[in-house]
Amino acid sequence: MSFTVAIDGPAAAGKGTISKAVAAHFGFAHLDTGLLYRAVGRRTLEGFGALEAAQALTAEELEQGDLRTAEIAKAASKVAVIPEVRAALVDFQRAFARRSGGAVLDGRDIGTVICPNAEVKLFVTASPEVRAERRFLELSAKGADVTREQVLADVKERDARDAERSAAPMKPAEDAVQLDTTDLSIEAALAKALEIISAKLPATR
Numbered sequence: 001m002s003f004t005v006a007i008d009g010p011a012a013a014g015k016g017t018i019s020k021a022v023a024a025h026f027g028f029a030h031l032d033t034g035l036l037y038r039a040v041g042r043r044t045l046e047g048f049g050a051l052e053a054a055q056a057l058t059a060e061e062l063e064q065g066d067l068r069t070a071e072i073a074k075a076a077s078k079v080a081v082i083p084e085v086r087a088a089l090v091d092f093q094r095a096f097a098r099r100s101g102g103a104v105l106d107g108r109d110i111g112t113v114i115c116p117n118a119e120v121k122l123f124v125t126a127s128p129e130v131r132a133e134r135r136f137l138e139l140s141a142k143g144a145d146v147t148r149e150q151v152l153a154d155v156k157e158r159d160a161r162d163a164e165r166s167a168a169p170m171k172p173a174e175d176a177v178q179l180d181t182t183d184l185s186i187e188a189a190l191a192k193a194l195e196i197i198s199a200k201l202p203a204t205r
Contacts (some may be wrong), residue, residue: 003028003102005119005197006110009124010159010170011073012131012138014181014189017107018124021190022197031096033107033114034076036089038067041075050079054088061098070144070154077158080108081169090114108162111173120200122193123172126182 003093005022009015016032023030036054039061066072079085086109087135093114097103111121124201132152139146162170172178177196181189 001102001154001202002098002100003119003201004097004115005102005104005120005122006097006115006118006173006176007104007106007122007124007193008108008110008112008170008172008176009122010108010126010131010162012135013124013126014134014186015106015122015124016105017186018122018179018190018193022193025194026102028102028104029096029099030104031106033089033093033105033110035062035067036092037076037080037085038072039064040079040085040089041077042067042072044079045071045075050082051084051088054079054085057089057092070139070146071084072159074154077161079159081165081167084179086113086167090144108170109168111176112171113168116173120178120197121173122196123176123178124189124193125178125180128152128159130182146178155199179200 007015007019019032020030022028029193036057039057040050040053044050093105097105097115111118129152132148132155135155136146136148136151139151179189179192
């Protein structure tokens with residue numbers, strides 16, 4: 001059985017946490033597609049060309065532990081606006097999405113570009129202020145020297161870059177269910193996501 005769950009949304013809205021939990025609950029495979037762009041971004045920081053890095057990307061590079069830094073996040077956002085980079089990574093994502101046993105992919109353009117025929121599409125969002133606070137606490141816990149003002153500015157800058165890029169801009173698919181986590185606990189947000197997905201699952205599963 002192939003069953004694809006596409007989960008999109010801006011940074012720190014909770015889509016990654018929800019995606020992992022959904023995959024674990026249903027026994028689906030999970031792909032954080034942002035890691036693809038982070039891996040490419042990391043390569044550009046090492047001096048490689050963005051397209052060269054995207055074309056040579058391997059699954060092993062997604063396992064490297066340094067992909068969550070703020071520096072790499074910025075590099076990832078910059079390479080993600082390059083149409084040729086996005087095109088180079090499409091096949092990797094689509095093949096993962098249709099694997100047997102079900103798959104959850106989270107990113108910015110899964111429901112609109114990568115998997116427009118996904119059985120379930122969610123767009124997870126939250127206010128910029130709430131997302132910035134979440135990211136600030138996450139970075140501070142890792143010892144990063146950042147301020148709330150810096151993180152909020154970064155969140156807003158990234159939102160604008162993701163939404164305004166010419167290639168696959170971040171936006172909800174027309175048939176996506178929007179899930180606003182601004183005032184929800186992660187448990188409540190996950191419960192809503194599971195309810196939506198369960199209603200779409202084949203009765204024979």
